[in-house]
Amino acid sequence: MSVADVAIVGAGAVGCAMARRFALEGANVILLERGTDLLSGASKANSAILHTGFDAPPGSVELQCMQAGYAEYLEIRESFNLPLLETGAMVVAWSEEERAKLDDIEAQARMNGVVDVRRLTAEEIRAREPQLSARALEALLVPGEYVIDPWSPFLGYLKQAKAHGAGIFFGTEVVSGAFDGKYWTLQTTTGVRRAKTVINCAGLFGDKLDAKLLGSASFQIKPRKGQFVVFDKPASQILSTIILPVPTERTKGVVLTRTAFGNVLVGPTAEEQDDRERATVEEDTLRGLLARAEEMVPALACVDVTAVYAGLRPATEEKSYRISVTGDRNWITVGGIRSTGLTASLGIARYVYRLYQDLGYAHTAIPDPVTPRVPNLAEHRHRDWQTAGYGEIVCHCEMVTLREIEQALAGALPAGDFGGLKRRTRCGMGRCQGFYCNAQLALLTAGCFASPLSVGDAA
Ligand SMILES: Cc1cc2nc3c(=O)[nH]c(=O)nc-3n(C[C@H](O)[C@H](O)[C@H](O)COP(=O)(O)OP(=O)(O)OC[C@H]3O[C@@H](n4cnc5c(N)ncnc54)[C@H](O)[C@@H]3O)c2cc1C
Structure with missing residues (x-):
């Protein structure tokens, strides 16, 4: 069985940014997520504010990661087709x-x-x-406080990680594991995975994962x-x-x-x-x-x-991020990323990569990475329905086209559940909350999801 350099547990905001960073640095990455799509945990619902860190604790890791994440988002967002509402x-x-x-x-x-x-x-x-x-x-x-799309960045980051070789496994819960002094063998709900280093980005379950695999956790969610x-x-x-x-x-x-x-x-x-x-x-x-x-x-x-x-x-008994390295077992915990993880994720990923380097690992960074452009969901930018050939409008409240739905169900990272489809297209998010489009969405997604959408489901 092949051994990855790094197994990242959790495809929330932090895990997705982590997978991208490690893949860009040239590491062989696997990402294990128990949900059937990315952003199944804390990261699916937030205020979507890109924070400057003006009120973060001075000198904290949180501030450092927020400001690094903020700067990197502004630097890369256009190449990923990601929006920014410059509200202040x-x-x-x-x-x-x-x-x-x-x-x-x-x-x-x-x-x-x-x-x-x-x-x-x-x-x-x-x-x-x-x-x-x-x-x-x-x-x-x-x-400098801005509003962003809370979901599309992470789809873009994962697509980029995947384009550079990351293995992404949804519906894969890490249930136990053992470290033999060199490698981790992780038992998951879809089989055994092996990796040299594990990065725990399990969000609301970060303490449970540490307790299960390390024997104890240094914080409580x-x-x-x-x-x-x-x-x-x-x-x-x-x-x-x-x-x-x-x-x-x-x-x-x-x-x-x-x-x-x-x-x-x-x-x-x-x-x-x-x-x-x-x-x-x-x-x-x-x-x-x-x-x-x-x-x-x-x-x-x-x-x-x-x-x-x-x-x-994913708050803990302390305000600060709970990032720690268990060096003798090649394990990095990224816990307690409470209320600023949307902003800080890219900065956290860089910070953790440096901790990983301190463990003695080195890779050769990808010289000219590909950057997948994600579909635009922002209202103030060009939407798909404004370009001919979209087929028909499926969700009239949010003006979501058939072409958008079809594209979200195909490609490198197709939606794995209805929540994922919503986060890729905005379907069902409008005034009627899916009352009018659910029947058609149920037909369009037939056979696509492990839990099919029924006509009566709330969006
Ligand atoms: C109400 C609210 C408002 C917020 N507003 C903002 C804001 O405006 N700006 C901002 O910057 N941040 C904001 N945040 C914070 C941000 O959303 C969080 O910091 C971030 O989502 C945390 O991400 P995470 O990846 O650590 O956790 P999660 O998103 O929970 O990801 C962890 C993932 O690990 C998976 N997992 C768990 N256990 C296992 C296992 N054993 N095996 C495999 N997978 C597993 C879970 O399914 C989950 O998908 C807000 C948060 C909330 C809740």
Whole structure:
């Protein structure tokens, strides 16, 4: 049986970026994911903000990875056809107490190298965001906070890794394993895999994987749920800047932001729970989010809600990332990538590659890597329906074409489940939430997924 240089466990944001980095560096990579597609865990639901790191702990690995990830995303995004909504963000003080904290937040931003921040008076806030409530007292403008497509980057990174030889195995859960002093033998639900080094990117199950294969874990995952409300497309006409609250020690707080798909969302909450699999939404909480959104931007009261969703952060008992090397067993743990992993993933991958080099490994980097372009999902860029020959529109709410659906079900990394199809095309994400297109999608995807889509399924 062949032995890979590296086995990466988990195809979340972190694992996908890791597979790309190691493949580009010339390592022989296998990626093992228990879900039937990429982004099956924490990474499927987030706020999609590309953070500058202005409020990250100074000097932390998290800050270092966020800023490296941010810079690399901006450098590579056009070649992958990835969008960027250059919204900027305002940390808004709604009370005198919050206003008193803006000095410290500004000082921290400058200390973190985010030096283009500036204070806005109440008048300047209103000039920039006329629909924001007059209750806004003062704000810190962070021009470099942006909105991205939360899913397509990782499809692009995995396609690139695959183009450079990475073996990608979905529906493959690592259940046990042993290290013989030289190689790891991993028992998975689809057979045995061998590798010299294992990188644990198992997100919400990172502690469990360490405990199972190393015998102990140095941290405990404490899932932290975030619920969101998504407003219909007209909302994007009444807000352009990301509205951030003054953060607390525990959470970045409830954000109001546009999405790359042309909506506005409010959330996330921060609720601890034991369940690592299910993120439910609760009516009272959602009503609270709606009320908060309308308090900030009263005109949102006139906009319909399109969807609600929730995600789970892989938080631990500490705020910091839990990245560690067990050198005597060729094992690297990348755990606790709580609430900034979308931004930091590319930086984390570079950071971990350096840790791997410190273990004594070296490869020859691919001299001229291929960069697969991903289909554009962003509302402000050219969509597929705007080019002739698309066949027909399948999802009318989100204007998803038959050609897009067919392409997402074919090629190097076809969608492995309905969630994956949605994340590759936007189908079923609109106002009707799949009511009108599910029947056709069920026909189009017949035989494609292990769990077929039934007509009555919610999108
Ligand atoms: C509500 C919310 C809002 C957020 N907002 C932002 C934001 O605006 N900006 C930002 O930068 N970040 C944000 N984040 C953070 C970001 O989404 C996370 O940091 C990131 O998704 C963590 O990715 P991960 O790869 O570590 O974990 P995951 O996505 O959970 O990936 C781990 C993968 O490992 C797989 N796995 C687990 N165990 C095994 C096993 N034994 N064998 C095989 N596979 C296994 C899982 O199926 C999963 O796919 C937010 C997160 C949430 C929840």
